[in-house]
Amino acid sequence: MNRLNLRIYNPLEEPVAVEADEPEVDRDIIPFRPQNRTTVISGRYAPPVDRARLIHDNSVCPECSRCNVEPLELQDALISPRNRLPVPGTATIVGFHCNDCGSEWPVYELTRRNG
Numbered sequence: 254m255n256r257l258n259l260r261i262y263n264p265l266e267e268p269v270a271v272e273a274d275e276p277e278v279d280r281d282i283i284p285f286r287p288q289n290r291t292t293v294i295s296g297r298y299a300p301p302v303d304r305a306r307l308i309h310d311n312s313v314c315p316e317c318s319r320c321n322v323e324p325l326e327l328q329d330a331l332i333s334p335r336n337r338l339p340v341p342g343t344a345t346i347v348g349f350h351c352n353d354c355g356s357e358w359p360v361y362e363l364t365r366r367n368g
Contacts, residue, residue, distance in 0.1 A: 299345070307346060307360065314351035321352040
């Protein structure tokens, strides 16, 4: 077991509050924003069901017909108020990228391709 020696600081005399002769000046107080607020920068937050449907509908590359596809996301994910890290699955999907052939396509082509 490790034992630490702690010393307690005991000042010889108590500090005395010094009164200033200056008149009190109104100071500007800038309030901090509450830490529990989160902001969506793009304003295009999609519900999880719609996001999953979008990823599923674009899971096959239109050029090579392979399933090695990743979504391309903006850097606008919700920020967790607890640890200030982005919350997975909350960023805006703007397109998709095929890792096999390298082709990319935007999200809006989904409706023209399937409809």
